[in-house]
Amino acid sequence: MKRQTKKNRAPAWALTKIAVSKAKELFKCYAVDKKVVLTALYLAHLQFGEQLRQQKNHDFKSAKLAANFLEKFLVDKSFKAKVLNAIKAHHNKIKTRSLEAEVVKNAEAFKFLTLAGVKIMYQEALRRGYGTKEAKDYALLKMRQKYQLVTLPCCKKEAFKNRQLIIKFFK
Numbered sequence: 057m058k059r060q061t062k063k064n065r066a067p068a069w070a071l072t073k074i075a076v077s078k079a080k081e082l083f084k085c086y087a088v089d090k091k092v093v094l095t096a097l098y099l100a101h102l103q104f105g106e107q108l109r110q111q112k113n114h115d116f117k118s119a120k121l122a123a124n125f126l127e128k129f130l131v132d133k134s135f136k137a138k139v140l141n142a143i144k145a146h147h148n149k150i151k152t153r154s155l156e157a158e159v160v161k162n163a164e165a166f167k168f169l170t171l172a173g174v175k176i177m178y179q180e181a182l183r184r185g186y187g188t189k190e191a192k193d194y195a196l197l198k199m200r201q202k203y204q205l206v207t208l209p210c211c212k213k214e215a216f217k218n219r220q221l222i223i224k225f226f227k
C-alpha cells in the first residue's frame with residue numbers, strides 16, 4: 057500500500073498513519089473486527105493523486121480496485137462486503153453498514169482533525185504550488201469537511217478540541 061501511495065504521490069503516508077493510529081485508539085472504545093477496519097484504511101486511497109480531478113470519486117474507484125485486490129486473497133464474502141462499504145462510505149456518500157465502517161470514517165476524519173495532519177496538508181498544498189493563503193484556506197476547508205464526518209461519541213470531544221487548536225494555529 058505504501059508503494060501505491062508513493063506511486064500516486066498522495067495522500068502523504070504520514071496521513072494514513074494518523075488514521076490507522078486513531079483507529080487503534082478507537083478499538084479500545086468499540087468492539088469491532090480490527091482486520092476489516094485496518095484493511096479498509098489501507099485500501100481506501102488506492103486510487104488517488106495530487107490533482108483534484110484524480111481525487112474525484114476516489115472512494116468508489118478505490119473500492120473497485122480493492123475488490124480486485126481482495127479477490128486474490130480468497131477472503132470471505134462478508135469481510136469483503138464490510139471492507140468495500142467502509143471504503144465507499146468514508147466520505148459519507150453512502151451510508152455505513154457496520155460499526156467497522158463508522159470507525160473507518162471517524163478515524164479517516166482525524167487525518168485533518170489533528171494539528172500534525174493539517175500541517176502535513178498545508179505543506180503538501182504549498183508543494184503543489186498553492187500560495188500561503190490558498191494553502192491555509194484549503195487546510196481549513198479539509199478540516200471543516202472532516203469535522204462533519206465525526207459521529208462517534210468517543211471522538212467528538214477530541215475533534216472539537218482539535219478544531220479549536222487548528223483554527224488558532226492558522227490565525
Ligand SMILES: [Fe+2]
Pocket residue numbers: 100101114115146147
Ligand atoms: Fe478519502
